[in-house]
Amino acid sequence: MAGVTTADHATKSQLGARIQDAERRRRLRWRLAFVAVWMVILAGLVAFVLGTIKLDTVFLTKSVPFILAGVPITIFVSFASITLAIVLAMLGALGRLSRNPIANGIASFYVSFFRGTPLLLQILFLYLALPQAGIVIDALPTGILALGFNYGAYMTEIFRAGIQAVPPGQTEAAHSLGMGGRTTFRRIVLPQAFRIVTPAIGNDFIAMLKDSSLVSTIGVQEILYRAQVIGRPTFQSMQTLIVAAMVYWIMTILFSILQSRLERRMAVGDRARPS
Amino acid sequence: MTTIAPGRPAHVIDPAEVPGSLVPTGAKPIVRASSIEKFFGDNHVLRGCSMTVYPRETITILGRSGSGKSTFLRCLNYLEAPSAGAVDIDGVEVDAAPMRRRARAERERIRRLRLSATMVFQEFNLFPHLSVIGNLIEAPVHVKGMSKAAASELGERYLAKVGLSDKRDEYPNRLSGGQRQRVAIARALTMEPKVLLFDEPTSALDPSLVGEVLKVMEELAHEGRTMIVVTHEMQFAREAADRVYYIDQGQFVEIGPPEQVIEHPRDERTRSFLSRFLGSAHVHQGAGGAPVVHMPERMVESHHHEDPGEEHPHAEDAHVTHADGHHGHAHDAEGDHPHP
Numbered sequence: 019m020a021g022v023t024t025a026d027h028a029t030k031s032q033l034g035a036r037i038q039d040a041e042r043r044r045r046l047r048w049r050l051a052f053v054a055v056w057m058v059i060l061a062g063l064v065a066f067v068l069g070t071i072k073l074d075t076v077f078l079t080k081s082v083p084f085i086l087a088g089v090p091i092t093i094f095v096s097f098a099s100i101t102l103a104i105v106l107a108m109l110g111a112l113g114r115l116s117r118n119p120i121a122n123g124i125a126s127f128y129v130s131f132f133r134g135t136p137l138l139l140q141i142l143f144l145y146l147a148l149p150q151a152g153i154v155i156d157a158l159p160t161g162i163l164a165l166g167f168n169y170g171a172y173m174t175e176i177f178r179a180g181i182q183a184v185p186p187g188q189t190e191a192a193h194s195l196g197m198g199g200r201t202t203f204r205r206i207v208l209p210q211a212f213r214i215v216t217p218a219i220g221n222d223f224i225a226m227l228k229d230s231s232l233v234s235t236i237g238v239q240e241i242l243y244r245a246q247v248i249g250r251p252t253f254q255s256m257q258t259l260i261v262a263a264m265v266y267w268i269m270t271i272l273f274s275i276l277q278s279r280l281e282r283r284m285a286v287g288d289r290a291r292p293s
Numbered sequence: 294m295t296t297i298a299p300g301r302p303a304h305v306i307d308p309a310e311v312p313g314s315l316v317p318t319g320a321k322p323i324v325r326a327s328s329i330e331k332f333f334g335d336n337h338v339l340r341g342c343s344m345t346v347y348p349r350e351t352i353t354i355l356g357r358s359g360s361g362k363s364t365f366l367r368c369l370n371y372l373e374a375p376s377a378g379a380v381d382i383d384g385v386e387v388d389a390a391p392m393r394r395r396a397r398a399e400r401e402r403i404r405r406l407r408l409s410a411t412m413v414f415q416e417f418n419l420f421p422h423l424s425v426i427g428n429l430i431e432a433p434v435h436v437k438g439m440s441k442a443a444a445s446e447l448g449e450r451y452l453a454k455v456g457l458s459d460k461r462d463e464y465p466n467r468l469s470g471g472q473r474q475r476v477a478i479a480r481a482l483t484m485e486p487k488v489l490l491f492d493e494p495t496s497a498l499d500p501s502l503v504g505e506v507l508k509v510m511e512e513l514a515h516e517g518r519t520m521i522v523v524t525h526e527m528q529f530a531r532e533a534a535d536r537v538y539y540i541d542q543g544q545f546v547e548i549g550p551p552e553q554v555i556e557h558p559r560d561e562r563t564r565s566f567l568s569r570f571l572g573s574a575h576v577h578q579g580a581g582g583a584p585v586v587h588m589p590e591r592m593v594e595s596h597h598h599e600d601p602g603e604e605h606p607h608a609e610d611a612h613v614t615h616a617d618g619h620h621g622h623a624h625d626a627e628g629d630h631p632h633p
Contacts, residue, residue: 187416188418190414194481
């Protein structure tokens, strides 16, 4: 009836290493399969495109720079619109949380109306319908206004939820320390609410990058507008639209990486010693 | 018999509510809560609770969960708005006004009331987005308008007092529960309030961390800070409190020094509550259903610990009547009120 021998111990410590090794190999296999799936789908698409059209390199060298020139415009429209949306959402959320029936009424009407009608209709309305009332705005500001107001309505609800997600104990602690309503909101609730909604703002910005293509309908020369303009006359829309799609896709991936970096940095204050 | 008159209720000092030995004779009360009532919907949570606290006293409120003890404490600095009654802390008086929205000036008065009575919460409620020192200087800087340097110095002093100087730049999420609560106490102290309110400060803590928080609280009590503590820590109540209020179903049913309320409870409800903690129930018949008031020792001529039945001849006469379930004032049979 001997106990555990030293030989047993040796095999057992080896067992741990062997399990670790097997797990590592399993993870590697999974990752390889995952990448392979992507490659197969991409190759299939490329094959389909090349089988359908003749690759016109002369046209591409002309059209790609033309489409790429829309990138700064797309980014500008997106940034301007998201900024406007954040301001509106802030006001909207304050209104929705207000005990004042007038403020609350205005804010909820705004949210209901802009969420209840299509974004494309709102863009066209500002651009095509308002001139009938004698209000004429340029295409670029029109696009920014429409996108900003529409996203602001959605973000109002996000901001409201973010503010409400700050535990009531925080407000109580602030009040108990003699802070008034305004100081409490500005110093205690808002910074925490902002942290809560940061990922949502990032997601909305990435969605905005793509929804900004809707302003191509009113002639803002962003990516999609340019892709259509250069592709249509020569019936080469497949090439130009694919280029535009690639540009949007790459932009989305880049901003997603940026977003997760930003979030990680913001979370630092929560958990670790500030460096 | 005091009834709840519309408007400001008269504040009646129970004969039991005379200050403990720390308080100089003739001292004015610093907290006066008069006939506090609280309804949550049609749930009548507080039924005419009055309390008088003198400077440097430590008061402990005991009671079962759901008895209204936390609600009463929260009414004291209007985190919970009373449905009726009035609170006066250090000369700032606020009446209950459940029916209307308060005007700006009145809300400002509530804010000033809170400046004199800072709460320490069960769940700490530290500000997670601020470092420890950030938590401590937030209110001094943004409420009192202190400079950051002066506030930091103040904050560091109180941080040292709770023994956490080395956590100055840490964030709350990195601290243990006991450390968090000590930071919360230091944060309350930086506002230098007249009264510290503690709402079950150790109930959310791991049992092994309770001691460090109680130690800080005991130190504060012994250095003469005015404190009102809602707690289940019988040991703290016995050793640090000058007076104990026992609350049952929204009424204070027994008030007095801890050695009397805790060790010789007279009220049936107090006895059955305390028997859980003390192991043996005191089997002596008190004043039936009427609230019991213990006279402080120096008021009682003949004091016999040996015979609990005959212990406080005055107290029997000085019971508080709650005939209609509302606030009543005490009949002081001898008329030897210590603070006329």
